[in-house]
């Protein structure tokens with residue numbers, strides 16, 4: 001980088017001098033631009049063993065100031081090459097978390113402002129921009145007026161907040177004031193999820209005092225969707241045995257196979273039983289911007305809360321989760337505390353986001369979303385998502401047409417579940433072992449990174465598309481590599 005004219009020993013005791021910051025910021029911008037431009041020269045997965053990096057770092061902090069040049073050199077040598085490169089077009093594991101250029105710029109601007117979005121008085125424009133962007137996204141996803149929401153860090157936290165609201169909505173429970181322990185007069189509380197639901201719901205149950213044994217898992221059909229008939233039967237049986245049904249969590253786009261719970265059948269059961277319906281659509285909600293995919297979501301507009309992660313398949317830098325809710329007052333009643341030291345005297349019309357959740361201080365996430373949505377435009381976002389869905393369909397046909405390969409789940413979005421299964425091998429554990437070996441070899445190539453799951457007990461490879469820097473050519477190349485490795 002351009003050398004600063006100020007040496008560490010000449011620094012005043014204030015912050016970095018403005019001119020030094022300006023020079024350094026330009027250098028950092030160049031580094032990030034170079035990183036993004038050069039991603040494909042790197043291995044997606046660095047070849048490292050646990051501890052390799054830590055042992056190259058000093059165990060104690062420097063006593064005296066160091067030059068930024070030295071610090072950034074160490075960054076370039078030790079940190080940048082030794083992460084798993086989520087931004088790499090060959091990263092097709094888990095779910096994508098890709099930071100777009102405009103999103104990164106928004107993240108930088110937000111950290112420059114360092115606006116802490118606790119309440120309106122502390123963050124007027126940031127609060128109101130969050131209200132506007134949440135409403136933009138509501139409309140983009142096809143949710144009707146009356147839905148509101150807020151940004152959180154992750155789907156795990158969004159779902160936790162929803163479970164607290166669901167618990168608060170149970171008549172006569174008053175857990176906000178009474179807690180749950182030592183109250184023999186109340187029955188035990190139940191949450192319903194499918195066998196394929198994400199572990200974040202189990203964790204939320206641990207936190208809200210419902211516990212893992214308070215979770216009832218509903219079996220899935222042969223396409224990994226919650227069975228609505230089994231849900232209705234489970235709730236009826238529980239009521240008979242004194243349980244209090246609190247919440248059903250339906251997943252639209254499960255983590256293993258992206259299966260879609262039949263929300264249009266589940267929702268009427270929840271209404272009839274007066275049970276909160278939370279929709280976990282952390283990955284798949286992005287697809288609701290596509291009118292042709294709305295069928296998968298039909299009925300979610302009558303649920304009570306929905307979680308969508310823009311930091312997954314929506315190109316937003318980590319972190320950004322969006323918790324949509326229809327009854328904001330329930331969240332506010334469940335969480336709001338306004339002690340003297342945060343009273344501002346501003347009219348009640350102002351939104352004070354801290355009252356709707358656990359955190360007081362909150363990041364200014366709306367800025368990167370606002371910049372990104374404007375830069376891509378709704379049609380631009382749609383075009384990219386459509387491409388990912390189309391490439392997934394293409395890959396699906398390659399699997400379906402190959403006699404040695406087998407598809408293990410439908411492909412509603414941009415994820416394909418499959419395995420190698422040549423005729424002649426019938427031993428289940430041998431098939432699993434071969435697939436695990438293929439996955440290891442593909443990942444060792446450095447060009448691609450795939451992850452796996454188990455579906456109906458079978459080792460399953462997952463190919464997930466969602467990187468706006470990838471192309472159909474990457475999908476062709478990973479298919480070639482898979483076949484080569486399998487042979």
Ligand SMILES: *Cc1c(COP(=O)(O)O)cnc(C)c1O
Nearest residue numbers: 154155156198200255280282283
């Ligand atoms: C990824 C995922 C989560 C967890 O998301 P975080 O933001 O990492 O907490 C929850 N549910 C589903 C369906 C997911 O795919």
